[in-house]
Structure formats: structure tokens, C-alpha cells
Amino acid sequence: MLGINYFEIKSFIKSNNRFILGIDGLSRSGKTTFVENLKLDFGNRGIPYMIFHLDDHIVERKKRYNTEFEEWYEYYELQWDVEWLRKHLFENLLKLQEITLPYYDEDTDSSQLKTVKLPSSGVIIIEGVFLQRKEWRDFFDRVIFLNCSRERRLMRETKETQQNKEKFERRYWKAEEYYIDKINPMECADLILNT
Numbered sequence: 001m002l003g004i005n006y007f008e009i010k011s012f013i014k015s016n017n018r019f020i021l022g023i024d025g026l027s028r029s030g031k032t033t034f035v036e037n038l039k040l041d042f043g044n045r046g047i048p049y050m051i052f053h054l055d056d057h058i059v060e061r062k063k064r065y066n067t068e069f070e071e072w073y074e075y076y077e078l079q080w081d082v083e084w085l086r087k088h089l090f091e092n093l094l095k096l097q098e099i100t101l102p103y104y105d106e107d108t109d110s111s112q113l114k115t116v117k118l119p120s121s122g123v124i125i126i127e128g129v130f131l132q133r134k135e136w137r138d139f140f141d142r143v144i145f146l147n148c149s150r151e152r153r154l155m156r157e158t159k160e161t162q163q164n165k166e167k168f169e170r171r172y173w174k175a176e177e178y179y180i181d182k183i184n185p186m187e188c189a190d191l192i193l194n195t
Contacts, residue, residue, distance in 0.1 A: 017094075017120060018093065018094055018119070018121060019142075020140050021123055023125060023127040023131070023146065024130075024131035024143055024144065029146040029195055030146050031128070047122060047123060050124050052125070054080060054131065056103050059078070070170075070174075072170065074171070075171050075175040076130060076179065082135050093124055097117065099118065101113070102114075129176075132145075142190045143191075145188075145191070145192050146193055147192050147193065147194050
């Protein structure tokens with residue numbers, strides 16, 4: 001189910017303790033829904049897991065909006081502190097038993113540090129857009145890319161959000177085009193699922 005090779009994952013966990021699985025895809029491609037289904041599937045199969053949503057770790061608005069950079073660049077390069085996450089999340093996934101990360105609160109536009117315990121063995125699922133950027137790609141054992149047309153993804157937005165198509169063109173779609181051209185995530189992924 002879900003295009004996952006469970007035998008490979010279980011074998012990997014036995015010999016390496018943790019299996020790092022990336023769920024990549026552009027905005028509104030179905031990543032969160034897919035991860036919810038994985039959660040149920042892993043639970044039913046008795047596979048321990050931990051989930052990280054990269055959107056939980058974005059930076060405050062002042063660092064990613066109204067900078068001197070173009071909007072697409074703000075979204076691609078400034079939405080997350082890419083190097084900080086590399087050092088404190090990705091580099092520690094196999095080494096530590098617990099990690100401390102900033103969790104963003106949209107209501108207060110601030111982050112609070114939280115410490116989370118990692119399972120000693122199991123699957124660490126990391127879900128997010130632009131997941132296969134060069135700074136992070138090598139930390140994954142496998143990456144699944146969820147492929148979904150721009151039109152379909154736009155239809156998944158609220159009607160109010162759909163009305164602001166110019167922002168999508170300037171900020172989101174231009175950043176996605178950059179990612180597709182520069183990284184070629186479908187070529188780099190281990191598995192592509194159409195959503």
C-alpha cells in the first residue's frame with residue numbers, strides 16, 4: 001500500500017535502527033494527507049515512527065516577507081533557516097536520542113523551542129516542500145515525491161486564497177519553478193506518486 005517497500009524498511013531498521021523517509025512535493029500536493037495515511041499504515045504494521053513537518057519550523061514573518069529580495073527567493077531561501085535545520089535537525093537524526101527545535105506559532109508569529117524524543121529504532125518521516133534541496137537531500141534513505149498539477153493544487157486552496165493568483169505567480173510558483181529547474185526533484189526522488 002502507498003507505494004512503500006515495507007520489507008526494505010523493516011530490514012533497514014533492524015540493521016541501522018532509524019530509517020529516514022522524506023515526503024517531498026510542491027505546495028498542496030497532498031504531503032500532509034499522505035503522511036497521515038502512512039501514520040495509520042505504520043501503526044497497523046507495528047512500525048515505530050516519528051513525523052516532522054517542515055512547515056512547523058519556518059521562521060518569523062519579518063525574516064521571510066518584505067526583505068530586499070524577490071518574493072520567490074524569500075519563499076525558497078528564507079522561509080526556513082536551511083543551514084540551522086541541517087545542523088540541528090538533519091545531522092542529528094541518527095546520532096541523538098532527542099533533539100530541540102523551534103516550532104513556529106502562526107498566531108503569535110514566534111517560535112518556541114521544544115525538545116522531542118526520537119525512537120531508538122523506526123522510521124523518521126520528514127514532510128515538506130523543497131525537501132530535496134542540496135543541503136538536505138543526502139540525509140534521507142528514501143524520498144517520495146508527490147506529483148500534482150498546478151491547476152489541481154490551486155483548486156485545493158480556499159476560494160479566498162485562489163483569488164490572489166498574482167501572489168502565487170510571484171512567490172510560490174516562481175519558487176517551485178526554480179526548484180524544479182535547479183534540483184529536478186522528480187529525477188532525484190526514489191519514488192514518484194501522482195496525487
